[in-house]
Amino acid sequence: xxxxxxxxxxxxxxxxxxxxxxxxxxxxxxxxxxxxxxxxxxxxxxxxxxxxxxxxxxxxxxxxxxxxxxxxxxxxxxxxxxxxxxxxxxxxxxxxxxxxxxxxxxxxxxxxxxxxxxxxxxxxxxxxxxxxxxxxxxxxxxxxxxxxxxxxxxxxxxxxxxxxxxxxxxxxxxxxxxxxxxxxxxxxxxxxxxxxxxxxxxxxxxxxxxxxxxxxxxxxxxxxxxxxxxxxxxxxxxxxxxxxxxxxxxxxxxxxxxxxxxxxxxxxxxxxxxxxxxxxxxxxxxxxxxxxxxxxxxxxxxxxxxx
Numbered sequence: 001x002x003x004x005x006x007x008x009x010x011x012x013x014x015x016x017x018x019x020x021x022x023x024x025x026x027x028x029x030x031x032x033x034x035x036x037x038x039x040x041x042x043x044x045x046x047x048x049x050x051x052x053x054x055x056x057x058x059x060x061x062x063x064x065x066x067x068x069x070x071x072x073x074x075x076x077x078x079x080x081x082x083x084x085x086x087x088x089x090x091x092x093x094x095x096x097x098x099x100x101x102x103x104x105x106x107x108x109x110x111x112x113x114x115x116x117x118x119x120x121x122x123x124x125x126x127x128x129x130x131x132x133x134x135x136x137x138x139x140x141x142x143x144x145x146x147x148x149x150x151x152x153x154x155x156x157x158x159x160x161x162x163x164x165x166x167x168x169x170x171x172x173x174x175x176x177x178x179x180x181x182x183x184x185x186x187x188x189x190x191x192x193x194x195x196x197x198x199x200x201x202x203x204x205x206x207x208x209x210x211x212x213x214x215x216x217x218x219x220x221x222x223x224x225x226x227x228x229x230x231x232x233x234x235x236x237x238x239x240x241x242x243x244x245x246x247x248x249x250x251x252x253x254x255x256x257x258x259x260x261x262x263x264x265x266x267x268x269x270x271x272x273x274x275x276x277x278x279x280x281x282x283x284x285x286x287x288x289x290x291x292x293x294x295x296x297x298x299x300x301x302x303x304x305x306x307x
Contacts, residue, residue, distance in 0.1 A: 005029045006101040008037045008110065012148045013056035014065035016168040017107065017139040022069045024136055025105035033072040035099050038062065039079045045199070046079050054152055054201035056167075061174065075099070088118030092126045101131045108135040158204035160274040170273040173202055173253050174215065177265045180254065181243070185261075187287070189294055191239070191254040192265045194272070202253065205241035205281035207297050208274050209304040212236040212255045215269040222264050234260065235307035237297050238272055244283040258298060258307055276304050 005025045011018045026034050040059050045052030057065065063074045077083070077095060086094065091113050096104065104123065112118045118126075120135035127133050139146040146166045154163035155171060164170045173194065180193035192212065196202045211233040217225050225231065234257040242251050255272050257263055278300050284290040301307075 003032055003100050003102045004035045005032045006035045006037060006096060006099050006104045008096075008104065008106050008112070010042060010148070011036070011038050011062060011066060012042065012053070013151055013167055014062060014069060015139075015146055015148065015151065015166055017146045018066075019069045019168065020139055021105055021107060021136055022066070022071060024134070025103065026070050028105070028134065029103055032102060034070055035101075036066050036071040036074045037077060037095065037099075038066070038074060039077050041079060043079050043084065046081060047084055052199070053148070055199055056148060056151060056155075056171070056201050058174075058200065061172075085114050088113030088122050089126055091118070092123070097130070101127075103132045103134065105134045105136065108137050110135065152201055155201050155203050158206050158208075158277045158280070160203050160208060161276055163203075164274075170210070170275055171203065172271050172273050173200075174269065174271040175253075177268050177270055179266060180252065187291055187294065188261075189237075189256045189298070190261055190263070191256045192263070192270055194253040194255075194270070196240075196251040196253060202251075203240055203274055203277070205251075206239075207278045207281075208238040208240065209276050209278060209301040210236050210238045210255070211273045211275065211305070212238075212257055213271045213273070214265065215271055218268065220260070220263050222268070233273070234258070234263075235301065235305040236272065237278075237294075237301040238274065239281075241281040244281065256298070258301060258305075278304075 005028065007021050007025045009018065022034065042052055042055060066074050104127065106120060108120060110120055120133060124133040144150055151163045151166045160171055175194040177192045178195055180191065213231050213233045215231065219225055236255040236257050239254045253272055278297055284293065
């Protein structure tokens, strides 16, 4: 294997801080392949399951975003209780040296090895004579450091605009469209429904303006798009929650594409990009009041999205 530049981290969400680490690594040695080492599942979910964070992306999306940020190769380390017992020296010998690194770039808060015993200085000492190490300061917006925890907190509060600022893009929730209760169609607002997996982050319950994009290279009715055509994002009113008016139990992301009742999306992979929050989740006393509110939600989404 040829020499490489290596960056290491969880990279959940692949936010601007992560992207800067990759960009700096590439800038230092643009002549060498850039290899990203990441971990799955999240180490805290293995070591302290009750405290495991809600993840901002699934593994496939993380790999895709890292490749878009410049990674030539992504090495996924399966994090297990056994792996967690490795000393910092064992981590270097078993994970890093086989990649033939000339330079390793990490964030200044990087920790590794059993009980997080190793830090950037430890990595420099272990790499002496074998590879160089660069520790980068974290990206800041105003008085906040950008990190996955800040983004998760913003989503938990429904502040998708703040989350987008730290992500460098709107928060995206994706999955396969599933059959729901079909009430939306009966009310005149058919929705594309995505179940919310237990370990994935999602904005707080409420109604949002956003964009829905079909991801399988097909159009509104399942027809293949012309060769080279990009999928069209559709403006949408997005509800997150359990649908308390109808005593729902399953948490879902339900998206009504504004002005469209003809879409055929069951079973299709879609992505929902959240732009702004309109209101929280409400339990209505009857269908009539719900429809009045939905019409107002749609009006506000048109205004926010400029559609």
